[in-house]
Amino acid sequence: MSRKPDMGFFHRLKRMFGGKASSGHGHDHTPGHDCGHEHEHGSTACQEAVSLLYDYLDGELRGVSEERVKAHFELCRMCHPHVRFEESFRAALKRATAGEAPPPELKDHLLDLLKEA
Amino acid sequence: MDADKRASFEREALPHMDAVYRFALRLTGSADQAQDLVQDTFLRAFRSWDQYTPGTQCKSWLFTICRNLYLRQRERGQRHDEIVDENAPRDQGSESPVNPLWSAVEGTDPEGEFFASIVDAEVLKAIDALPEEYRTAVVLSDLEGMSYDEIAALVDVPVGTVKSRLFRGRRRLQQALYEYAVETGVLGASPRTDE
Numbered sequence: 052m053s054r055k056p057d058m059g060f061f062h063r064l065k066r067m068f069g070g071k072a073s074s075g076h077g078h079d080h081t082p083g084h085d086c087g088h089e090h091e092h093g094s095t096a097c098q099e100a101v102s103l104l105y106d107y108l109d110g111e112l113r114g115v116s117e118e119r120v121k122a123h124f125e126l127c128r129m130c131h132p133h134v135r136f137e138e139s140f141r142a143a144l145k146r147a148t149a150g151e152a153p154p155p156e157l158k159d160h161l162l163d164l165l166k167e168a
Numbered sequence: 169m170d171a172d173k174r175a176s177f178e179r180e181a182l183p184h185m186d187a188v189y190r191f192a193l194r195l196t197g198s199a200d201q202a203q204d205l206v207q208d209t210f211l212r213a214f215r216s217w218d219q220y221t222p223g224t225q226c227k228s229w230l231f232t233i234c235r236n237l238y239l240r241q242r243e244r245g246q247r248h249d250e251i252v253d254e255n256a257p258r259d260q261g262s263e264s265p266v267n268p269l270w271s272a273v274e275g276t277d278p279e280g281e282f283f284a285s286i287v288d289a290e291v292l293k294a295i296d297a298l299p300e301e302y303r304t305a306v307v308l309s310d311l312e313g314m315s316y317d318e319i320a321a322l323v324d325v326p327v328g329t330v331k332s333r334l335f336r337g338r339r340r341l342q343q344a345l346y347e348y349a350v351e352t353g354v355l356g357a358s359p360r361t362d363e
């Protein structure tokens with residue numbers, strides 16, 4: 052008889068608790084692990100993560116939730132398209148304004164103005 | 169003395185000219201007005217150069233001057249912006265962290281690839297159509313990469329207000345671009361069948 056419970060035990064346990072099991076500590080997701088059952092928008096982990104999506108993308112996550120939310124977005128297949136959606140949006144803003152530069156004569160003109168100032 | 173002042177100004181402030189110009193362009197919406205605003209900003213900054221603390225965020229300092237000059241001009245009636253009521257009660261639907269557009273694009277383009285197909289001019293038009301408060305927040309965060317704290321200090325509002333302006337500004341912008349994409353057929357109405 053093995054002393055360690057098999058991984059299937061933990062998965063079944065988590066399933067029993069639904070999303071709530073991962074809302075606190077002990078987030079044991081691993082890449083490739085299918086945990087779609089706890090990532091509906093109603094699930095606590097997804098809800099928490101989505102409510103912090105802008106903070107995450109803006110690099111403004113602070114405190115205890117930081118690691119948890121980062122890990123969630125990196126691994127959750129339900130949230131992934133939403134992260135991509137927001138990233139596509141931001142990329143479009145950057146692209147549209149990337150080519151905007153002042154006319155070359157503005158700097159010289161400015162230097163002349165400063166000499167008179 | 170005067171030569172020193174000029175030299176340090178040219179060394180520290182002038183390299184931010186392109187960034188100030190981009191910001192001025194988003195504020196005024198016109199290249200001519202942006203150039204005038206950049207000149208006014210740098211003249212004002214030069215005259216107040218002894219008030220600038222060396223080593224602090226020079227770009228933020230210049231942006232503050234730029235925005236204040238712009239707002240003063242606007243008061244004189246050069247541009248009419250929508251007045252936003254930031255104390256308006258929060259509407260549950262539009263303020264939900266779950267973006268309503270996510271479900272709208274779920275079957276066709278869940279990752280928002282349509283954003284990449286929208287022409288630059290249309291994106292700029294949508295940014296420029298935002299009320300100044302939202303536009304400034306979005307430009308400073310998404311285009312200039314400033315932190316919530318930096319934006320709050322620059323605009324002189326609490327961080328919570330910055331976050332709510334970013335939220336509302338981004339949602340409005342996304343909605344406008346989404347509608348444009350649907351109208352122009354960039355975003356198909358029917359779900360993809362190529363799987």
Ligand SMILES: [Zn+2]
Pocket residue numbers: 090096097100123127128129130
């Ligand atoms: Zn999730």
